[in-house]
Amino acid sequence: MKKKVAVMCVSKKSNEFYAKHLENIFTNKIEFFYYSLDENGFENMIKADLYLVCSTSSNVFDYSMSCIPSDSNVVISSITFNKESIEKVKKIREGATILMVNLSKNMAIEAVSTLNRIGINDINFIPLGPTDNSESIKEAEEYKNIKIAVTCGESRYIPDFVEEVIDLGGRVFTERVLVEMILKLDISSIMKTKPFKSYIQQLAERDYGIDELTRKVSNIELKFDLVLDSIDIGVIGIDVNNRIFEFNTAAENILHLKKEDVLDKTTDESLPFMPLNIYRDNLLTNDVRLITIKGVLVSLRTTSIVQNENFKGYFAIIERFKDEEDKQRKLRLQLLNRGHKAKYTFDDIKGNCPILKKVKEVAAKMSKSNASILIYGESGTGKELFAHAIHNESHRKDMPFVAINCAALPENLLESELFGYEEGSFTGAKKGGKAGLFEYAHTGTLFLDEIENMSQSLQVKLLRVLQEKEVIRIGSEKITSIDVKIIAASNEKIKDMVNKGTFRKDLYYRINALPINIPPLRERKGDVLLIADGIKKSIPAEFELSDEVKEIFMTYEWEGNIRELRNVIEYLAYVDKSVINIEDLPPTFLDEKDSDGKFYHREYNNKFWMDIFPREKVEKYVYVLKMFYKAKKEKVSIGRKNISDASQNTDYPLSEQEARTIISYLAKNQLVLISRGRKGSEITSKGIEMVDKMVEMGKY
Numbered sequence: 198m199k200k201k202v203a204v205m206c207v208s209k210k211s212n213e214f215y216a217k218h219l220e221n222i223f224t225n226k227i228e229f230f231y232y233s234l235d236e237n238g239f240e241n242m243i244k245a246d247l248y249l250v251c252s253t254s255s256n257v258f259d260y261s262m263s264c265i266p267s268d269s270n271v272v273i274s275s276i277t278f279n280k281e282s283i284e285k286v287k288k289i290r291e292g293a294t295i296l297m298v299n300l301s302k303n304m305a306i307e308a309v310s311t312l313n314r315i316g317i318n319d320i321n322f323i324p325l326g327p328t329d330n331s332e333s334i335k336e337a338e339e340y341k342n343i344k345i346a347v348t349c350g351e352s353r354y355i356p357d358f359v360e361e362v363i364d365l366g367g368r369v370f371t372e373r374v375l376v377e378m379i380l381k382l383d384i385s386s387i388m389k390t391k392p393f394k395s396y397i398q399q400l401a402e403r404d405y406g407i408d409e410l411t412r413k414v415s416n417i418e419l420k421f422d423l424v425l426d427s428i429d430i431g432v433i434g435i436d437v438n439n440r441i442f443e444f445n446t447a448a449e450n451i452l453h454l455k456k457e458d459v460l461d462k463t464t465d466e467s468l469p470f471m472p473l474n475i476y477r478d479n480l481l482t483n484d485v486r487l488i489t490i491k492g493v494l495v496s497l498r499t500t501s502i503v504q505n506e507n508f509k510g511y512f513a514i515i516e517r518f519k520d521e522e523d524k525q526r527k528l529r530l531q532l533l534n535r536g537h538k539a540k541y542t543f544d545d546i547k548g549n550c551p552i553l554k555k556v557k558e559v560a561a562k563m564s565k566s567n568a569s570i571l572i573y574g575e576s577g578t579g580k581e582l583f584a585h586a587i588h589n590e591s592h593r594k595d596m597p598f599v600a601i602n603c604a605a606l607p608e609n610l611l612e613s614e615l616f617g618y619e620e621g622s623f624t625g626a627k628k629g630g631k632a633g634l635f636e637y638a639h640t641g642t643l644f645l646d647e648i649e650n651m652s653q654s655l656q657v658k659l660l661r662v663l664q665e666k667e668v669i670r671i672g673s674e675k676i677t678s679i680d681v682k683i684i685a686a687s688n689e690k691i692k693d694m695v696n697k698g699t700f701r702k703d704l705y706y707r708i709n710a711l712p713i714n715i716p717p718l719r720e721r722k723g724d725v726l727l728i729a730d731g732i733k734k735s736i737p738a739e740f741e742l743s744d745e746v747k748e749i750f751m752t753y754e755w756e757g758n759i760r761e762l763r764n765v766i767e768y769l770a771y772v773d774k775s776v777i778n779i780e781d782l783p784p785t786f787l788d789e790k791d792s793d794g795k796f797y798h799r800e801y802n803n804k805f806w807m808d809i810f811p812r813e814k815v816e817k818y819v820y821v822l823k824m825f826y827k828a829k830k831e832k833v834s835i836g837r838k839n840i841s842d843a844s845q846n847t848d849y850p851l852s853e854q855e856a857r858t859i860i861s862y863l864a865k866n867q868l869v870l871i872s873r874g875r876k877g878s879e880i881t882s883k884g885i886e887m888v889d890k891m892v893e894m895g896k897y
């Protein structure tokens with residue numbers, strides 16, 4: 198509601214003159230009601246919030262005051278000239294005698310004293326009222342030789358003998374009058390508006406005290422406004438009476454409202470579409486909610502203003518949700534450049550054996566889904582490599598990839614790392630709090646390595662986050678929505694842990710949506726040399742492996758899987774030889790020295806069949822021999838076609854031609870007997886003995 202001000206003047210004409218300024222300065226804030234003695238009088242005035250008394254001559258003043266209800270706000274006007282008028286007076290020759298003509302002689306005297314106050318003291322003014330009675334006509338006659346007259350908009354009263362008229366126009370309210378009105382009506386925001394500022398600028402006379410004060414205040418306010426207007430977050434200041442005292446440019450843009458239209462109005466009046474009542478009524482602050490304004494999703498949070506423990510209002514902070522998200526996204530991308538990035542792709546996962554190829558194929562398909570993935574594999578099989586590759590293959594590839602090893606941190610630290618914390622939530626909590634990895638990984642992937650080590654209580658919290666898709670920092674109540682794809686990895690079979698009761702079943706089913714099993718290296722021996730070669734190139738190292746060493750690599754158990762293989766290759770790079778022989782292998786790799794003091798590899802030497810089959814193809818020969826062994830046990834006969842077909846899904850796919858070559862080789866060594874006709878080929882007793890020995894030794 199607009200405030201009401203009653204303007205009390207002597208004449209209707211003065212009212213009209215003042216109205217021009219008042220309406221311009223106080224647009225939208227005040228409703229003015231004009232009263233004048235020559236028109237409607239002061240007796241039937243409305244009940245106003247303030248009475249502006251412009252009739253200051255002593256005979257009218259007392260009467261004016263008697264018409265104002267007691268306990269009302271009153272401002273007694275004072276008037277001055279504007280700069281433009283004064284410039285006209287300054288052009289008058291120094292020492293000249295000039296008439297000052299006004300509505301009455303008293304008013305003419307008053308105008309002269311105003312000019313003197315402003316510093317016009319070198320002109321001899323003769324005050325004169327209207328020449329409308331014999332006495333005044335007589336007085337004017339005395340000044341017949343004065344040819345110049347100055348007036349304040351009353352040229353109609355200038356005597357005929359005057360040749361030059363300088364009209365200074367009507368006088369205007371002083372700065373003091375306006376500031377007093379503003380303070381009494383509690384609408385200080387007016388002082389920040391353009392019309393007020395330009396009005397004050399054009400006054401010939403300024404009040405030093407008020408000026409200094411407003412200068413200081415506006416200096417601070419200017420800086421404050423500059424800061425507020427330079428940010429892209431909307432800030433709305435609301436006082437205890439629910440009135441808006443601040444409304445920055447971003448708020449204007451977000452809400453499509455003009456500052457001047459909302460300042461000093463209540464939120465009910467100007468922002469009825471915003472749910473601000475709850476804050477006023479409950480003093481509920483620091484709360485965040487999403488609201489829709491004109492079809493746009495806006496985040497609204499509030500922060501209270503407390504001075505000397507007294508609630509003084511609050512700031513409503515608004516931001517287009519999309520802008521907020523974009524900003525978060527940019528921050529996340531910066532983080533991405535600081536290391537939260539997946540390094541490997543499926544091309545980095547070397548291996549041609551059918552099992553690995555299959556796993557890679559399935560994993561690539563799973564990359565496209567948002568469901569959680571659980572990777573199982575022995576230590577060093579490449580679980581982390583797979584996690585990187587899956588992320589890089591997914592539509593989240595440009596978003597953060599955040600990895601954490603659940604075995605590396607004590608429970609409470611792991612919790613604060615994952616979920617973040619608020620300032621002061623525990624001893625040692627960083628000032629300003631800290632975002633958790635879930636928040637960092639938003640829109641990307643979180644890789645939880647060695648998840649089997651996570652405590653049961655953390656498992657519960659993790660499950661909650663995965664179910665609700667939101668995190669709450671430790672010590673906070675603020676809920677943050679997150680969109681994170683989880684890839685978990687484990688060295689142990691989580692299913693077994695669930696059965697033993699050491700891992701929560703519900704969490705298992707949530708993370709195991711898409712399972713991946715990576716086979717240990719010993720089950721894909723066909724890949725050992727290929728992977729070794731890849732590692733050698735990545736180091737880079739120049740050496741070659743001798744045939745013997747290659748055989749050893751193919752038969753070795755590789756308990757530490759590819760990590761162990763990498764360590765051995767790195768070791769060999771230091772040996773600095775162009776060809777690596779058995780004795781160059783790391784001491785831990787070799788078992789004993791022979792009688793000549795040379796290293797030898799027990800497993801290798803014990804594998805007598807190594808000398809029988811061509812070294813490069815040992816595995817394939819053993820595979821075919823075992824097929825004949827199995828056929829004998831099952832009393833079926835097989836030939837090269839069955840062998841070739843069956844081998845296709847193994848690590849050693851064979852063509853029929855290859856199968857035929859191997860069978861003839863085995864036959865040459867009396868391990869297999871080739872019979873003509875329908876019976877097909879068959880394993881010999883020597884062949885059976887060889888396989889039994891292999892099985893007994895636990896190999897193949």
Ligand SMILES: Nc1ncnc2c1ncn2[C@@H]1O[C@H](COP(=O)(O)OP(=O)(O)OP(=O)(O)O)[C@@H](O)[C@H]1O
Nearest residue numbers: 545546547548575576577578579580581582759760
């Ligand atoms: N198929 C592969 N080709 C080439 N290098 C590989 C392959 N798989 C794993 N590696 C390498 O082996 C090492 C171990 O891999 P990774 O750390 O991914 O294994 P992990 O299963 O996560 O091990 P852990 O369970 O101990 O964490 C890494 O140096 C990785 O680059």
